[in-house]
Amino acid sequence: MALRLINNALRRQLAAQLPHNAQVGSVASVHTLDKIGKREIVGFGWNGTACYADRADYPMPAVRFREPTNEINALRAKEQGDWKKLSPQEIKALYRASFCQTIAEVQAPTGEWKMHLGIGLIFTAAAIWVAVLMNLFVYDELPVTFDEEHQKAQLKRIIDLEINPVTGVTSHWDYENKKWKN
Amino acid sequence: MLRITAGKVASAMRGSLGVTSTRVIAVRQHGTEESAEAFDSRYEKYFARDGIDGWEIRKGMNDLLGMDLVPSPKVIESGLRACRRVNDIALAIRWLEGCKDKCGDQKATIYPYLLEKISPTLKELGVPTIEEIGYDKPELALKSVYDI
Numbered sequence: 511m512a513l514r515l516i517n518n519a520l521r522r523q524l525a526a527q528l529p530h531n532a533q534v535g536s537v538a539s540v541h542t543l544d545k546i547g548k549r550e551i552v553g554f555g556w557n558g559t560a561c562y563a564d565r566a567d568y569p570m571p572a573v574r575f576r577e578p579t580n581e582i583n584a585l586r587a588k589e590q591g592d593w594k595k596l597s598p599q600e601i602k603a604l605y606r607a608s609f610c611q612t613i614a615e616v617q618a619p620t621g622e623w624k625m626h627l628g629i630g631l632i633f634t635a636a637a638i639w640v641a642v643l644m645n646l647f648v649y650d651e652l653p654v655t656f657d658e659e660h661q662k663a664q665l666k667r668i669i670d671l672e673i674n675p676v677t678g679v680t681s682h683w684d685y686e687n688k689k690w691k692n
Numbered sequence: 693m694l695r696i697t698a699g700k701v702a703s704a705m706r707g708s709l710g711v712t713s714t715r716v717i718a719v720r721q722h723g724t725e726e727s728a729e730a731f732d733s734r735y736e737k738y739f740a741r742d743g744i745d746g747w748e749i750r751k752g753m754n755d756l757l758g759m760d761l762v763p764s765p766k767v768i769e770s771g772l773r774a775c776r777r778v779n780d781i782a783l784a785i786r787w788l789e790g791c792k793d794k795c796g797d798q799k800a801t802i803y804p805y806l807l808e809k810i811s812p813t814l815k816e817l818g819v820p821t822i823e824e825i826g827y828d829k830p831e832l833a834l835k836s837v838y839d840i
Contacts, residue, residue: 553750569757569790570750570783590779593818598825601781605827608782613789614822615830 548577552608564611574608582607732764739770746778753783757790762802765809772810776817784819785827792822 542560551560555572562571576582585604588596596604605612654660665679672680684691726734738744738752753771756763763771768791775784795802807821814821822828 552746554747554754556754566793567758568754569786569793570754586779589781593776593781596781596818598820601785601820601825602831605782605785605825608780609786611834612827612831613786613793614828615832615834617793618830620836 546573549573549575550578562610564609564613564616566613566616569613571609575610576607728764732766735763735767736770739767739774744774744777746780746783749774749778749783753787753790757794762794762806763791765806768806768810769813772813772817772819775819781819784817785822785825788819788822789827 546560546562549560549562551573553570553572555561555570556565556568558572560572562573562575564571578586581603585600585607588600589604593601655664669680669683675681682691683689735752735756739749749771756767768787771787772784775781775787791806792799792803795806811821813819
């Protein structure tokens with residue numbers, strides 16, 4: 511009995527989630543045509559959907575950038591005539607009505623590399639801080655055998671034992687004259 | 693398509709770049725090879741077609757600018773006249789920007805050549821060059837969506 515109730519509740523919830531008015535073949539309208547508002551569709555774009563992006567590899571998008579307004583329509587009417595009569599400001603206004611950024615603006619450097627370099631250096635500095643503090647406060651003292659006198663004594667013992675006499679350390683020691691070969 | 697194997701531009705480029713030839717390879721159409729001239733005239737005719745509309749112009753331009761070549765001056769002019777016929781000067785400027793961008797790292801040598809060849813048409817139609825209108829440098833800045 512309880513299971514049947516839960517089943518019905520689930521079914522009702524699922525039905526509520528189905529898209530209303532789902533027509534066959536209207537996927538494009540669900541995705542893009544509703545989102546472009548009053549913008550004029552002017553081309554294929556790069557994949558046939560009515561969307562806008564500034565891309566250097568597909569310079570002509572599928573829709574104009576701005577929705578038509580009275581000023582833009584007035585300029586469009588003027589555009590039908592001689593283009594020499596358009597002032598540079600009007601040409602720019604017409605361009606910005608159709609496009610968001612120029613190709614130069616798309617390709618302009620952003621300076622983002624500075625942020626990446628800065629963050630990298632901050633972490634490097636933190637690592638160096640950690641290393642210094644570890645050496646100062648955490649690590650024990652080096653054993654006494656690391657000082658100059660002990661190292662010399664160890665080297666003398668290596669030479670006396672003739673360690674690696676063919677190609678190693680003692681191959682550079684001249685045993686007759688008791689000094690290093692040159 | 694820009695095939696520069698002879699002529700003063702080639703020798704000038706040889707002198708300045710030390711490159712022996714800067715030929716752009718002819719387009720292969722699924723097995724049959726088309727010459728550069730045939731390719732150029734095909735796209736010239738495409739843009740020059742009577743009654744072409746903005747949709748087809750943009751499709752042709754996007755296709756051309758997606759290919760590995762710099763559109764030849766004749767094709768650029770044909771595209772500009774097509775923009776004139778559909779009364780869209782913004783598209784004409786965008787077309788010029790796209791063609792300039794296709795010059796890649798050879799802008800300094802190819803772009804002046806293109807401008808020289810198409811400037812009569814530009815003057816006739818009243819289309820400003822990218823430099824004249826100030827769009828060779830960024831004009832406006834757009835805030836990144838990640839910083840909003």
